[in-house]
Amino acid sequence: MYAQMVKSDGPSDAELSPEERAFQARIDAGEKIEPKEWMPEGYRKTLIRQIGQHAHSEIVGQLPEGNWITRAPTLERKAILLAKVQDEAGHGLYLYSAAETLGVSRDELFEKLHSGKMKYSSIFNYPTLSWADMGAIGWLVDGAAIMNQVPLQRTSYGPYARAMVRICKEESFHQRQGYSIMMKMARGTEAQREMAQDALNRFWYPSLMMFGPSDKDSVHSAQSMAWKIKMNTNDELRQKFVDETVPQAEYLGLTVPDPDLSWNEDRGHYDFTQPDWDEFFEVLRGNGPCNEERLGARVKAWDDGAWFRDGLNAYADKAAARRLAAKTAAE
Amino acid sequence: MKKEWPLWEVFIRGQHGLNHRHVGSLHAPDAEMAINNARDVYTRRKEGVSIWVVPSSEITASKPSDKGPLFDPAEDKVYRHPTFFDIPDDVGHM
Numbered sequence: 001m002y003a004q005m006v007k008s009d010g011p012s013d014a015e016l017s018p019e020e021r022a023f024q025a026r027i028d029a030g031e032k033i034e035p036k037e038w039m040p041e042g043y044r045k046t047l048i049r050q051i052g053q054h055a056h057s058e059i060v061g062q063l064p065e066g067n068w069i070t071r072a073p074t075l076e077r078k079a080i081l082l083a084k085v086q087d088e089a090g091h092g093l094y095l096y097s098a099a100e101t102l103g104v105s106r107d108e109l110f111e112k113l114h115s116g117k118m119k120y121s122s123i124f125n126y127p128t129l130s131w132a133d134m135g136a137i138g139w140l141v142d143g144a145a146i147m148n149q150v151p152l153q154r155t156s157y158g159p160y161a162r163a164m165v166r167i168c169k170e171e172s173f174h175q176r177q178g179y180s181i182m183m184k185m186a187r188g189t190e191a192q193r194e195m196a197q198d199a200l201n202r203f204w205y206p207s208l209m210m211f212g213p214s215d216k217d218s219v220h221s222a223q224s225m226a227w228k229i230k231m232n233t234n235d236e237l238r239q240k241f242v243d244e245t246v247p248q249a250e251y252l253g254l255t256v257p258d259p260d261l262s263w264n265e266d267r268g269h270y271d272f273t274q275p276d277w278d279e280f281f282e283v284l285r286g287n288g289p290c291n292e293e294r295l296g297a298r299v300k301a302w303d304d305g306a307w308f309r310d311g312l313n314a315y316a317d318k319a320a321a322r323r324l325a326a327k328t329a330a331e
Numbered sequence: 332m333k334k335e336w337p338l339w340e341v342f343i344r345g346q347h348g349l350n351h352r353h354v355g356s357l358h359a360p361d362a363e364m365a366i367n368n369a370r371d372v373y374t375r376r377k378e379g380v381s382i383w384v385v386p387s388s389e390i391t392a393s394k395p396s397d398k399g400p401l402f403d404p405a406e407d408k409v410y411r412h413p414t415f416f417d418i419p420d421d422v423g424h425m
Contacts, residue, residue: 037395083375090372097356100338106358107335163355170376309360313334316361 002057002121002145004212005284006050008220008227009042027228032158035101043227048104049118050229051160055095056113056120062088063294064128065137073131077181081134084174091167098159114299122280123210125288126202132185132192136199138178140207140245146171147241148211151231160229179248186252193253200249201257205275211238213277242270338387339365341372343379351383359384 016024020040026033033039062085069085072078096106112118123141128134149171153164185196211234215221224230242261249256258273282288336358342351354373359365365384373379393401409415418425 034395036392086371086375090375093357093372094355100356105335166355309336310334312360312364313336316364319361 002061002148002210003050003053004119004121004210006046006053006220006224008046008223024226027156027226031156032161033156034158042223043229044102046224046227047157047160047229048099048102050224051095051099051102051163052104052109052112052118053120055092055099055109056118057124058088058092058095059113060120060124060294060298061141063297064124064126064290065134067128068131068134071131072134080177084138084177087170087174091170094163094166095160098157098163101159110302114295114302116286116295119284120294121210122283122288123206124294125283125290126206127290129202130195130199132181132195132199133203135178135181135185135196136203138174138176139182139248140178140200140203141210142171142174142178143245144207144210144241146175147237147244148232154228154231156228182252182254186254196252197254200254204257205279208238208241208272208275209277209280209283211235211241213280214274239269242272246270336360339369339384340387340390341365341369342383342385343369343373344381345379346377351381354378356387 019038023033023038023040023043033043065081065085065088069078069081072081096109099109100106109118113120123144128137146168149164149168153161153168155161155164182196182199185192187193213234215234221230221233225233246256246261260271260273262271263269264271283291286292337360338356339359339362340356341354343354344351357365357368357372359368362384366382369382369384374382405411
């Protein structure tokens with residue numbers, strides 16, 4: 001997902017201190033945990049990693065789409081894409097603010113992203129080669145994100161849950177604008193239909209990877225679920241995504257690039273082929289098609305903007321000094 | 332120069348003549364920029380007609396551990412609610 005393979009620190013049940021036991025009881029009772037309240041160090045650290053990674057994904061996620069703003073086919077599509085990318089920036093900011101309530105600074109989070117110590121979602125390391133990719137990203141990538149984010153509105157950490165509520169309200173626009181592009185392309189000329197099919201072919205498996213590898217054996221996952229900072233297993237969400245997306249692809253008249261995809265009457269779900277997990281781990285290790293380009297663009301934007309941030313600081317300091325001088329003179 | 336922009340808490344008045352309500356926070360070098368940024372971050376869909384920004388460092392919050400002493404005393408004063416009193420139907424609307 002936007003947060004993949006987040007390592008979770010937590011003691012086993014037998015080792016729980018009375019404080020930790022009371023904390024878990026609050027979570028089990030559905031209470032929200034708020035910033036200044038006592039929380040286990042592992043809960044705090046895991047959430048910083050998870051919310052931070054989520055925020056980084058929103059910010060880096062602007063890049064593959066920003067790539068197409070100047071080349072959108074109509075002025076209306078351009079304005080819409082611009083609004084969507086602006087939303088991603090906003091989502092990143094909501095999430096950074098939520099992470100900061102846990103005692104990490106914004107600059108620390110940026111430093112960790114830029115130095116590669118913190119990750120962003122693997123999906124944004126794939127290139128956007130045609131306009132149809134804007135459709136596929138909105139439809140599939142934002143669609144997959146929604147699967148994860150809707151249940152996270154009920155997560156145990158108050159600021160995170162509230163950020164999710166805000167994000168979910170806006171995210172539905174993203175998915176629909178993507179599907180609208182796909183509908184237009186799929187019903188367009190033969191060349192356009194081929195572009196739409198090609199975009200689906202390239203984004204299908206990377207979208208399935210967004211949910212992370214199967215977590216049925218993962219200890220981290222169990223701890224995160226007990227803390228209610230992870231609400232469903234990766235496999236549950238992936239299945240839900242496939243079940244909802246396949247009929248949408250059929251409506252478009254496009255073919256999901258999986259010859260073994262079939263409806264399983266007994267399970268009431270689609271059977272489907274797992275993505276290539278070796279590829280996933282390679283992308284996470286930094287060896288995806290666009291890792292260097294994405295992080296490079298992000299670091300460059302931060303470095304190139306330094307003079308501007310400093311300038312605004314200098315102006316604020318000067319104005320504050322002037323106000324102070326005027327006040328002193330008046331007294 | 333290496334200085335992080337300070338944090339501001341953002342309050343927005345919605346369309347319907349309601350109170351300003353806390354919506355979140357953001358970083359900005361000064362109050363004017365904080366309002367500009369709040370416009371972009373928190374009112375992209377006409378969520379407000381007015382914005383307040385307050386430096387987060389200026390907010391004093393009650394301690395979670397004071398929850399008991401602060402709020403428990405209200406618990407046994409149910410007579411503060413009008414439904415505590417039974418008024419006979421014959422009296423009519425009150």
